[in-house]
Amino acid sequence: MSIKYLSTRDASVRFTPAQAIVSGLAPGGGLFVPERIPTFAPGALEALIGLDYPSRAARVLAPWLTGFPEEALETMCRAAYARFDSAAVAPVVALENGLHMLELWHGPTLAFKDMALQLMPHLLAASARQTGERREICILVATSGDTGKAALEGFADVPGVKICVFYPENGVSEAQLLQMVTQAGGNVRVVAVRGNFDDAQTGVKRIFADPKCSEALNARGVVLSSANSINLGRLAPQIAYYCSAYVDMVSSGAIAMGEAIDVCVPTGNFGNILAAEYARDMGLPIGRLLCASNENNVLFDFIETGVYDRNRPFHLTSSPSMDILISSNLERLLFELSGRDDAQVRAWMARLAAEGRYRLVGEPFTRLQATMSALWAGQDAVAGEIRETWAREGYLLDPHTAVAMRTARAFRAREGAGRPMLVVSTASPYKFGRTVLEALTGPVSGTDDFACCERLAEITAQQVPEAIAALKSKPVLHRDVCAADGLWQALQPLVER
Numbered sequence: 001m002s003i004k005y006l007s008t009r010d011a012s013v014r015f016t017p018a019q020a021i022v023s024g025l026a027p028g029g030g031l032f033v034p035e036r037i038p039t040f041a042p043g044a045l046e047a048l049i050g051l052d053y054p055s056r057a058a059r060v061l062a063p064w065l066t067g068f069p070e071e072a073l074e075t076m077c078r079a080a081y082a083r084f085d086s087a088a089v090a091p092v093v094a095l096e097n098g099l100h101m102l103e104l105w106h107g108p109t110l111a112f113k114d115m116a117l118q119l120m121p122h123l124l125a126a127s128a129r130q131t132g133e134r135r136e137i138c139i140l141v142a143t144s145g146d147t148g149k150a151a152l153e154g155f156a157d158v159p160g161v162k163i164c165v166f167y168p169e170n171g172v173s174e175a176q177l178l179q180m181v182t183q184a185g186g187n188v189r190v191v192a193v194r195g196n197f198d199d200a201q202t203g204v205k206r207i208f209a210d211p212k213c214s215e216a217l218n219a220r221g222v223v224l225s226s227a228n229s230i231n232l233g234r235l236a237p238q239i240a241y242y243c244s245a246y247v248d249m250v251s252s253g254a255i256a257m258g259e260a261i262d263v264c265v266p267t268g269n270f271g272n273i274l275a276a277e278y279a280r281d282m283g284l285p286i287g288r289l290l291c292a293s294n295e296n297n298v299l300f301d302f303i304e305t306g307v308y309d310r311n312r313p314f315h316l317t318s319s320p321s322m323d324i325l326i327s328s329n330l331e332r333l334l335f336e337l338s339g340r341d342d343a344q345v346r347a348w349m350a351r352l353a354a355e356g357r358y359r360l361v362g363e364p365f366t367r368l369q370a371t372m373s374a375l376w377a378g379q380d381a382v383a384g385e386i387r388e389t390w391a392r393e394g395y396l397l398d399p400h401t402a403v404a405m406r407t408a409r410a411f412r413a414r415e416g417a418g419r420p421m422l423v424v425s426t427a428s429p430y431k432f433g434r435t436v437l438e439a440l441t442g443p444v445s446g447t448d449d450f451a452c453c454e455r456l457a458e459i460t461a462q463q464v465p466e467a468i469a470a471l472k473s474k475p476v477l478h479r480d481v482c483a484a485d486g487l488w489q490a491l492q493p494l495v496e497r
């Protein structure tokens with residue numbers, strides 16, 4: 001049964017999965033959503049148990065990406081996940097008291113973005129073939145840190161594709177910065193934006209929305225696409241690891257098939273947690289879905305009160321990939337909460353654009369509260385969590401995962417430790433070596449991030465991952481900076497070539 005995608009802002013749109021992946025954003029600025037959410041056939045979940053990760057992923061993806069034969073999907077998944085340093089790809093590690101960590105950082109850039117961005121270039125290339133796209137595809141990325149490198153790793157030197165990454169000048173960690181500015185590849189450009197992540201994201205969205213930009217690019221045989229988490233090719237691969245983790249928990253005896261688990265996700269742009277929600281809609285037994293935020297707790301307030309209000313101070317925190325005040329993928333949840341009412345979503349988004357806030361009342365708000373719970377943790381609590389989890393359980397958390405861990409524990413202290421809890425672990429602690437080291441030892445001065453990682457490895461008797469150690473000797477290839485309203489100009493050298 002083939003599936004079409006409509007827009008959150010125009011339910012009359014009908015795109016094939018391939019067209020949706022090539023386009024990124026729907027016409028009119030909405031996000032693509034499936035006309036109906038696929039569900040597991042009886043026994044389909046059980047059937048995943050004996051499979052390895054690439055086969056599981058292909059099975060879960062197939063009903064979302066009709067038009068791609070399942071064998072082709074499996075070939076793509078095998079290629080994508082071959083670069084991971086764990087045979088399980090996304091292993092589940094059991095800690096004490098029914099807490100389980102879903103480790104999503106075994107890919108080449110050590111963060112969960114690889115789960116999607118190693119696969120997406122394959123999906124995009126296959127989609128372009130399917131839609132007969134002849135133009136060169138130019139991927140524009142706004143990143144709060146991890147997406148940038150993961151997208152560069154995925155797309156560098158892919159034929160027929162160019163990629164330009166914009167990151168907030170002072171909003172990424174030293175390691176994240178080095179990972180990006182040392183990226184080689186004849187088709188890549190990396191530019192710092194004077195502003196925060198929202199400025200970068202707004203700038204990218206403006207290029208997408210401006211017909212003059214697309215005309216100018218079209219004249220040069222170039223078409224824009226996005227690798228941001230709003231792209232279906234990013235979102236769909238993320239559904240798979242929740243299903244895989246669940247059946248891993250069944251095989252390990254942690255749960256019985258059909259038993260519900262709670263899931264806690266450290267959230268920024270809302271892509272990861274939305275994939276969990278889609279997995280639940282498919283029939284995966286998820287009980288409570290917990291949205292974990294840092295000080296930028298706009299989602300916490302939204303889930304508690306129904307008011308989404310971005311008019312608030314922006315905090316730079318120790319978990320930079322969650323420093324976001326406009327969570328783009330939330331629009332897809334809003335579409336479901338509204339009862340799939342595109343006019344209602346348009347109205348909310350218009351308010352968000354004009355006033356920076358909107359409010360859910362009545363049925364949509366009731367549905368929101370039935371869908372998820374929210375908690376947040378500040379930097380001191382996060383540092384404490386890293387220290388305590390290491391001391392008690394010998395498990396090292398990165399700051400993003402520590403936000404989730406802290407909130408998962410707080411949630412269970414409040415509600416009782418009923419169901420097993422899957423805590424989503426989104427980055428290697430070595431990607432944020434300084435923060436993690438300081439959490440363990442107190443303030444560290446006079447050392448660079450590499451020295452922090454080496455010290456961290458020493459005191460935990462672990463090894464610095466090769467992807468970090470290798471950065472030290474790589475030359476810096478990208479030094480360009482642009483103003484928050486200068487992204488279009490900054491893109492030109494890449495598309496003029």
Ligand SMILES: *Cc1c(COP(=O)(O)O)cnc(C)c1O
Nearest residue numbers: 146268269270271272321400426
């Ligand atoms: C991107 C990212 C997040 C946030 O994920 P979203 O899908 O944007 O909500 C959390 N942690 C890390 C390490 C990330 O890179």
